[in-house]
Amino acid sequence: MPGPLPGRPSADTPHVPVLIEAILRECAPIAGVWLDGTLGAGGYTRELLKAGAAKVIGVDRDPLALQMAADWAGEYGDRLRLVAGTFSNLDELAGEPLDGVVLDLGVSSMQLDQAERGFSFMKDGPLDMRMSQEGQSAADLVNSADEAVLADILYHYGEERASRRIAHAIVAARAMEPITTTGRLAEIVAKCLPRPKPGQSHPATRSFQAIRIAVNTEFAELADGLAAAERALKPGGLLAVVTFHSLEDRIVKRFFQLASGHEANANRYAPAKADTTARFEMVTRKAVAPDEAEIARNPRARSAKLRVGRRTAAPPKTLAPAELDLPEIQKKGRR
Numbered sequence: 317m318p319g320p321l322p323g324r325p326s327a328d329t330p331h332v333p334v335l336i337e338a339i340l341r342e343c344a345p346i347a348g349v350w351l352d353g354t355l356g357a358g359g360y361t362r363e364l365l366k367a368g369a370a371k372v373i374g375v376d377r378d379p380l381a382l383q384m385a386a387d388w389a390g391e392y393g394d395r396l397r398l399v400a401g402t403f404s405n406l407d408e409l410a411g412e413p414l415d416g417v418v419l420d421l422g423v424s425s426m427q428l429d430q431a432e433r434g435f436s437f438m439k440d441g442p443l444d445m446r447m448s449q450e451g452q453s454a455a456d457l458v459n460s461a462d463e464a465v466l467a468d469i470l471y472h473y474g475e476e477r478a479s480r481r482i483a484h485a486i487v488a489a490r491a492m493e494p495i496t497t498t499g500r501l502a503e504i505v506a507k508c509l510p511r512p513k514p515g516q517s518h519p520a521t522r523s524f525q526a527i528r529i530a531v532n533t534e535f536a537e538l539a540d541g542l543a544a545a546e547r548a549l550k551p552g553g554l555l556a557v558v559t560f561h562s563l564e565d566r567i568v569k570r571f572f573q574l575a576s577g578h579e580a581n582a583n584r585y586a587p588a589k590a591d592t593t594a595r596f597e598m599v600t601r602k603a604v605a606p607d608e609a610e611i612a613r614n615p616r617a618r619s620a621k622l623r624v625g626r627r628t629a630a631p632p633k634t635l636a637p638a639e640l641d642l643p644e645i646q647k648k649g650r651r
Contacts, residue, residue: 335622351548352375355375358385372397379449454501459490474525482509539571554599559621575633600622
């Protein structure tokens with residue numbers, strides 16, 4: 317029997333969906349029509365179907381995810397529908413009211429494990445990072461963006477304090493030769509930072525995160541996806557979001573605060589804000605984190621957080637990016 321295609325992970329490769337037990341517990345009972353906006357290897361979709369969802373709509377922008385799903389989707393018949401697209405317009409992709417939406421943010425293990433996708437500095441490969449496999453690549457961005465823009469991306473999207481030093485080093489290096497591989501970019505970044513102590517993450521971790529977010533416009537996608545879920549969910553429908561770093565979680569937390577009418581008053585001396593009609597009720601009072609057992613089984617879960625809200629009957633409302641504290645990068649010409 318032939319093995320998997322080159323560059324394509326096997327559909328039989330075990331995939332552990334992060335915080336799935338918490339999702340099933342907080343959203344119980346699972347029923348009706350759900351949308352998995354980040355299909356990936358299909359872990360959440362299969363567990364939702366197993367738990368009782370009448371139908372799941374699996375959405376992913378990565379063509380490989382949909383190709384892999386074709387290997388196992390047939391066993392679910394009409395209970396599973398696969399759709400190519402981004403979750404930023406999941407309401408249009410669903411085409412029907414939803415009982416639940418689950419979003420597992422960030423890059424998938426499937427993408428990280430393939431050197432040719434260029435997401436990871438652990439294996440040298442082309443500097444790509446495109447989830448959809450089309451449009452501007454990480455190499456395009458790194459080799460063309462203005463130094464100030466690169467510094468802003470590294471600082472705002474990666475919380476990298478040495479952003480200016482790294483951006484300057486990138487511009488100097490690309491003047492000698494275009495930066496086309498993950499290995500070379502990681503080396504450039506590492507030279508700008510102290511050698512990590514045992515147990516610390518690789519020096520390029522924050523920079524790679526920032527560039528990936530910029531290439532895939534992940535924060536704008538997230539804001540639009542939360543708004544699309546709000547439009548698509550029935551009254552009583554559930555929105556479950558799993559984040560993997562503080563920037564994502566801050567946006568999701570802010571969204572639920574505003575949508576549930578629980579926004580904190582920053583100034584205790586200011587007049588109290590008028591009551592707003594809640595569009596979501598919080599199911600999880602605070603973020604749910606994995607327990608030690610899950611972290612031991614799946615180290616990727618270590619930084620994960622889950623937030624769940626239940627849709628009310630209030631009309632949907634679209635929030636401005638500034639209301640969600642989305643960082644804005646001012647684009648300039650290349651120097």
